[in-house]
Amino acid sequence: MARRAGAPEVSAGSMADIAFLLLIFFLVTTTIETDAGLDRMLPPWEPPTEDPPIIKQKNIFTVNINRNGQLLVEEELVEIKNLREKAMAFLDNGGAPSGSPEYCNYCQGAKDGSSSDNPNKAIISLKNDRETQYSTYITVQNELVGAYNDLRNREAMRLFKKNFVDMEAEYLNPETSDEVKEELKEKVRRIQGLFPQKLSEAETSAN
Amino acid sequence: MSKFAKKKDGEIPAVSTASLPDIVFMLLFFFMTVTVMKDSSLKVVNILPNASEIKKLEKKDRVIYIYVGKPNKEYEKVFGTEPKIQLNDKFSSPSEVGDYILMERAKKSQELQNVLTTALKVDKNASMGIISDIKQELRKVNALKVNYTTYEGDAFRNL
Numbered sequence: 001m002a003r004r005a006g007a008p009e010v011s012a013g014s015m016a017d018i019a020f021l022l023l024i025f026f027l028v029t030t031t032i033e034t035d036a037g038l039d040r041m042l043p044p045w046e047p048p049t050e051d052p053p054i055i056k057q058k059n060i061f062t063v064n065i066n067r068n069g070q071l072l073v074e075e076e077l078v079e080i081k082n083l084r085e086k087a088m089a090f091l092d093n094g095g096a097p098s099g100s101p102e103y104c105n106y107c108q109g110a111k112d113g114s115s116s117d118n119p120n121k122a123i124i125s126l127k128n129d130r131e132t133q134y135s136t137y138i139t140v141q142n143e144l145v146g147a148y149n150d151l152r153n154r155e156a157m158r159l160f161k162k163n164f165v166d167m168e169a170e171y172l173n174p175e176t177s178d179e180v181k182e183e184l185k186e187k188v189r190r191i192q193g194l195f196p197q198k199l200s201e202a203e204t205s206a207n
Numbered sequence: 208m209s210k211f212a213k214k215k216d217g218e219i220p221a222v223s224t225a226s227l228p229d230i231v232f233m234l235l236f237f238f239m240t241v242t243v244m245k246d247s248s249l250k251v252v253n254i255l256p257n258a259s260e261i262k263k264l265e266k267k268d269r270v271i272y273i274y275v276g277k278p279n280k281e282y283e284k285v286f287g288t289e290p291k292i293q294l295n296d297k298f299s300s301p302s303e304v305g306d307y308i309l310m311e312r313a314k315k316s317q318e319l320q321n322v323l324t325t326a327l328k329v330d331k332n333a334s335m336g337i338i339s340d341i342k343q344e345l346r347k348v349n350a351l352k353v354n355y356t357t358y359e360g361d362a363f364r365n366l
Contacts, residue, residue, distance in 0.1 A: 016224065019231035026235065030242030035264040037326065037356035045346040069366065080366065130336030134329050135256040135365035137338075138355060142258040142362040149260055165260075174265055201342075 038141055043200065058114055059121045061090045065140060067131035080139055087147035090115055091122050091195065106155060106194060119151075123198045144199060151195050156187070164191050251276035251293050256331040257360030264354055269323055271311045271350075273304065275337060276330030290333040292341065301340035305348045312350070324352045331365060 063083070064072040071078045073086055094107025096117040104118045116122035124144055128137055149165055156164035170176055171184040253276045264270055274293040278286040282298075291298045294307045312320055325345060329338060345353065 012225070012228065015228040016231055019228050019235055023231055023235040023238065026238045026242065030238065035267075035270075035326070035356065036261040036359060037264070037354045038258055038260065039262050039324075040353050040355065042342055042346050042351040042353060044349065044351060081363070128335050128339075130334060130339065132335040133331070134333045134335060134338060135331035137335055138256040138258055138331070138357060139362040139365045141355065142260050145260040169262070172262065172265060 038138070038145060040141070040199075055123065056117075056121075058095070059116050059123060061087065061116070061122065061124045063124065063126045063140065063144070065126075065128040065132045065136060067129045069133060069136040071140070080136075080143065083140065083143045084147045084150070087124060087144055088151060090124075091119050091147060092151055093122075094118060106158075108154075119195045123200055125200045127201075145197075148195055148197050152191050155194050156191050159191070160187055162187075164188075167191075247272075247293075247296050249274060249293070250279055250282055250296070250298065251291060251330065252279060252332075253328055253330050254332075255328060255357050256362075256365045258355075258357040258362050259360065261357060261359055262354075264324065264326060264356075268315070269319055270354075271308060271323060271325050272328060273307075273325060273341065274328045275333050275341070277332065290330065290337055292337065301337065301344055304341050304344040308345065308348050308350045322352075323350065324354050325350050326354045326356045328356045 062072075062074060066072070071080055071083060073083065078086060089109060092107050092109035093112055093115040094104030094109050094117070095111055095113050095115050096102035096104065097113075102118045102121065107119065109115075126140065126144070152164040156162055156167060160167070167184055168188055171181060171188050176184075251274055253274055275290055276293075277288055277290050278298070286298055292301060292304065293299070294303065299307070308325065312323060315323065327338070327341065342353070345351070
């Protein structure tokens with residue numbers, strides 16, 4: 001009769017089995033996702049009758065990838081390793097003379113008159129072959145985005161003492177509070193305005 | 208002498224398994240938090256390329272996935288070895304991409320319909336021809352925001 005003092009204990013022996021069952025269920029149905037990548041905007045679909053805007057040749061930086069993964073940059077054969085440097089030199093050139101409306105006061109480039117006038121005007125045109133391997137294309141895209149990011153980082157460091165990529169990641173993170181976001185939005189917009197990403201992708205050539 | 212003999216008949220006590228459920232639960236919660244549910248099974252080889260300048264796709268409900276790659280071994284006989292597009296659970300031709308995007312877009316709530324991203328999960332050995340076809344289709348249905356999903360890593364390892 002002494003045992004009636006407490007309620008009888010429920011056996012917890014099968015708890016482990018139940019937990020294992022759940023664990024195995026989750027192991028089977030889930031994957032560790034790799035959801036990160038290069039964000040790009042496609043150009044809108046326009047009727048082909050429209051006249052293309054006239055752009056000065058010196059403001060266009062052409063990148064051509066052939067089927068063997070070789071790069072032709074501004075009519076010159078270039079290694080992919082050197083692409084970022086070339087793209088940065090082009091974007092940061094600021095060739096417009098001081099005093100003109102297009103003058104770029106934050107550019108640190110060579111100020112070469114035969115290259116881009118202003119980062120706002122500079123366009124990178126990327127063209128590839130139908131047989132180009134996707135991985136090569138991604139590497140080139142990565143380098144071009146990297147060139148923009150490097151320049152934006154430099155300006156963000158100068159203006160706000162902060163890294164642009166970190167600022168943008170924080171801005172896009174849903175866990176960031178609204179006040180911080182509001183503040184970051186302005187800064188991110190400002191830096192993006194200094195070096196707008198103008199990356200045009202022409203339709204692929206068939207041969 | 209009897210002192211030693213006495214110890215022998217005492218059996219080794221069993222290891223207590225009382226904390227086993229706790230350990231298993233811990234594992235369970237770990238997996239529940241770090242993983243997400245798989246929504247479609249892959250029928251194509253899908254080894255993504257590496258890139259370093261990547262951005263995370265934060266909100267899963269705003270993403271439409273398109274898979275491209277060489278068909279898996281068991282589908283090789285029927286579909287060949289050329290890279291194919293997989294939409295949901297079936298192989299498709301590039302011309303079906305537009306309809307698929309419109310269908311998926313219609314399923315989402317009104318306020319999300321304008322902020323959708325298309326994630327292209329493309330095998331690194333695919334050729335650009337098929338990607339260009341997909342891009343043309345996406346432009347036609349005005350799905351302009353794309354994300355080339357990659358692994359994080361040095362982009363030069365792709366070459």
